[in-house]
Amino acid sequence: MTSSLVRYKQRADTTRIILHDSHTTPDIRSGEEVPRWKALAKDGALRMGLLGIGYHFIIERDGTVALGREVDQIGTHTPGHNLDSIGICLVGGRTDRETASDNFEARQWRALFATICALKGRYGDLDVLGHSEVQRYRNRCLPDCPPVDMDDVRQELSIYEHTRRLRNDGTQ
Numbered sequence: 618m619t620s621s622l623v624r625y626k627q628r629a630d631t632t633r634i635i636l637h638d639s640h641t642t643p644d645i646r647s648g649e650e651v652p653r654w655k656a657l658a659k660d661g662a663l664r665m666g667l668l669g670i671g672y673h674f675i676i677e678r679d680g681t682v683a684l685g686r687e688v689d690q691i692g693t694h695t696p697g698h699n700l701d702s703i704g705i706c707l708v709g710g711r712t713d714r715e716t717a718s719d720n721f722e723a724r725q726w727r728a729l730f731a732t733i734c735a736l737k738g739r740y741g742d743l744d745v746l747g748h749s750e751v752q753r754y755r756n757r758c759l760p761d762c763p764p765v766d767m768d769d770v771r772q773e774l775s776i777y778e779h780t781r782r783l784r785n786d787g788t789q
């Protein structure tokens with residue numbers, strides 16, 4: 618069977634958005650990450666049973682929103698939590714191989730919040746959670762995914778929902 622014949626199952630319920638980071642350094646250029654993942658996913662398909670990128674949206678460093686899996690199909694991003702959730706991945710989140718850091722760009726946050734607003738328009742209200750809030754790593758020493766304060770993210774989101782701006786976007 619070729620990959621063009623693969624059909625993922627449709628998701629029956631959509632109640633949550635689960636946010637991830639790509640665990641890569643900020644110097645990754647936009648437009649490079651997603652093709653690399655697609656190649657990796659294709660290569661890994663036989664070994665891991667994965668048929669493609671497991672996230673629905675990938676927010677690149679320049680704020681480009683790249684499409685992964687079809688939004689109505691069941692993702693493969695958070696084991697045990699995929700049946701009712703949409704997975705979004707922010708590219709970045711590391712300063713080097715070892716160290717997590719909240720190094721995301723304002724344009725990534727704007728793109729993320731605009732995407733979340735569009736999804737709420739389509740599916741109704743959705744909880745927005747960080748991967749680590751719903752699933753702990755087995756190794757508790759690993760940093761959170763994404764390495765951000767999710768309460769701050771939710772507060773920023775509610776500001777964005779009312780103003781279509783980030784808190785620190787100034788007056789322009």
Ligand SMILES: [Zn+2]
Pocket residue numbers: 636637638748749762763
């Ligand atoms: Zn994650």
